[in-house]
Amino acid sequence: MARTSAYDLLLRGGHVIDPANGIDARRDVAIRNGKIAAVDARIAVSGATKVVDVRGKYVTPGLIDIHTHSFGYAAWTFPDEYGLPNGVTTVVDAGGAGWKNFEQFKSSIIDQSQVRVLALLNIVGAGMLGIVEQDVTEMQHEPCAEMVKAYPDTIVGIKAAHHDGPGWESVDGAVKAGDAAGVFAMIDYHRHPKRTYKELLLDHMRPGDVHTHMYGLHTPQFDERGKVHKFIRDARRRGVGFDVGHGGGSFWFRIAKPCMDQGFQPDTISTDVHKGSFFLPRGTMPITMSKLINLGMPLREAIDRSTRHAARAINRPKLGTLSVGAEADVAVFEFETGDFGFVDSGLASMRATRRLTCHVTIRAGKALWDLNGITRPAWDKSGEYIRLPV
Numbered sequence: 459m460a461r462t463s464a465y466d467l468l469l470r471g472g473h474v475i476d477p478a479n480g481i482d483a484r485r486d487v488a489i490r491n492g493k494i495a496a497v498d499a500r501i502a503v504s505g506a507t508k509v510v511d512v513r514g515k516y517v518t519p520g521l522i523d524i525h526t527h528s529f530g531y532a533a534w535t536f537p538d539e540y541g542l543p544n545g546v547t548t549v550v551d552a553g554g555a556g557w558k559n560f561e562q563f564k565s566s567i568i569d570q571s572q573v574r575v576l577a578l579l580n581i582v583g584a585g586m587l588g589i590v591e592q593d594v595t596e597m598q599h600e601p602c603a604e605m606v607k608a609y610p611d612t613i614v615g616i617k618a619a620h621h622d623g624p625g626w627e628s629v630d631g632a633v634k635a636g637d638a639a640g641v642f643a644m645i646d647y648h649r650h651p652k653r654t655y656k657e658l659l660l661d662h663m664r665p666g667d668v669h670t671h672m673y674g675l676h677t678p679q680f681d682e683r684g685k686v687h688k689f690i691r692d693a694r695r696r697g698v699g700f701d702v703g704h705g706g707g708s709f710w711f712r713i714a715k716p717c718m719d720q721g722f723q724p725d726t727i728s729t730d731v732h733k734g735s736f737f738l739p740r741g742t743m744p745i746t747m748s749k750l751i752n753l754g755m756p757l758r759e760a761i762d763r764s765t766r767h768a769a770r771a772i773n774r775p776k777l778g779t780l781s782v783g784a785e786a787d788v789a790v791f792e793f794e795t796g797d798f799g800f801v802d803s804g805l806a807s808m809r810a811t812r813r814l815t816c817h818v819t820i821r822a823g824k825a826l827w828d829l830n831g832i833t834r835p836a837w838d839k840s841g842e843y844i845r846l847p848v
């Protein structure tokens with residue numbers, strides 16, 4: 459009689475960082491039926507169909523990138539092509555679609571992706587279709603909230619962005635829609651003399667709302683003495699979240715370094731990934747995390763802000779963990795030491811000594827990215843293979 463294995467896949471000997479469960483130690487991780495089945499100091503190899511040696515590597519929950527672009531304007535990137543090579547198993551599209559075109563986004567991208575795609579619905583009805591984001595008549599909070607309520611599993615919040623006008627229609631509309639639908643809002647800040655950053659953080663955003671582009675050139679971080687504004691720290695104390703949102707224009711070493719040195723670190727790490735940030739300055743999750751690590755953030759903190767904190771920000775606390783019973787979204791990283799360099803949004807470089815590189819990305823129990831084929835059998839021991847199952 460054939461013996462059934464207790465586990466489909468056993469990741470053996472890696473260093474697990476799972477902040478939600480307080481784990482930062484050598485652990486084996488076992489997966490069965492697409493779920494985390496066990497995390498333990500030693501799990502018997504004999505109980506597993508496939509055993510993968512990950513000694514010397516870090517095993518983490520699949521990363522959650524809460525600010526990406528997967529729809530709605532010319533520069534977006536596909537969730538799988540971006541996410542899987544980078545250890546990202548959940549992306550949140552930040553406002554590509556509004557209530558008028560969300561269902562098109564869902565059927566054409568969200569439902570077709572292996573990476574989990576969640577959405578922030580743009581307060582603008584037509585989403586990020588260029589000039590439309592300046593049209594205040596498009597900012598209707600009622601139909602926006604109705605669409606959020608129609609897709610509670612997929613839409614996690616509201617996005618307000620790119621609005622240059624003098625008024626608060628974009629921000630206040632997003633907050634009203636968020637109130638009506640019971641979700642948070644992600645807000646970016648475009649400078650305007652009639653709308654200050656201080657007013658945005660202290661008077662318009664709610665606790666739980668997130669300001670993205672915290673290290674952006676267009677975000678005023680410092681007072682005349684070069685210190686992070688007191689009102690920014692006050693906003694953090696009242697519960698406003700601060701997110702990286704690297705993108706093409708929002709990660710500058712000359713801003714990030716003094717902010718980090720003064721203890722103004724991100725609550726969540728995200729990329730704002732699109733074609734304008736993917737190649738240069740290469741603002742992917744592992745690279746953005748590596749930049750912060752080289753500026754002084756411990757690895758464990760970088761993982762925490764890309765998993766547990768991100769899950770909390772989007773109100774999906776079951777994501778971003780390796781808890782037994784959770785969907786098996788797992789990333790395996792090498793934390794390299796060497797002579798590396800990173801490029802910022804100003805296209806200036808920084809020499810550095812540490813770099814995170816994703817080796818394996820597992821989504822719902824399946825290894826869909828495998829840099830060196832460590833989850834795959836050797837070709838010369840695989841018999842008359844045509845195509846081996848994942």
Ligand SMILES: [Zn+2]
Nearest residue numbers: 525527552730
């Ligand atoms: Zn963005």
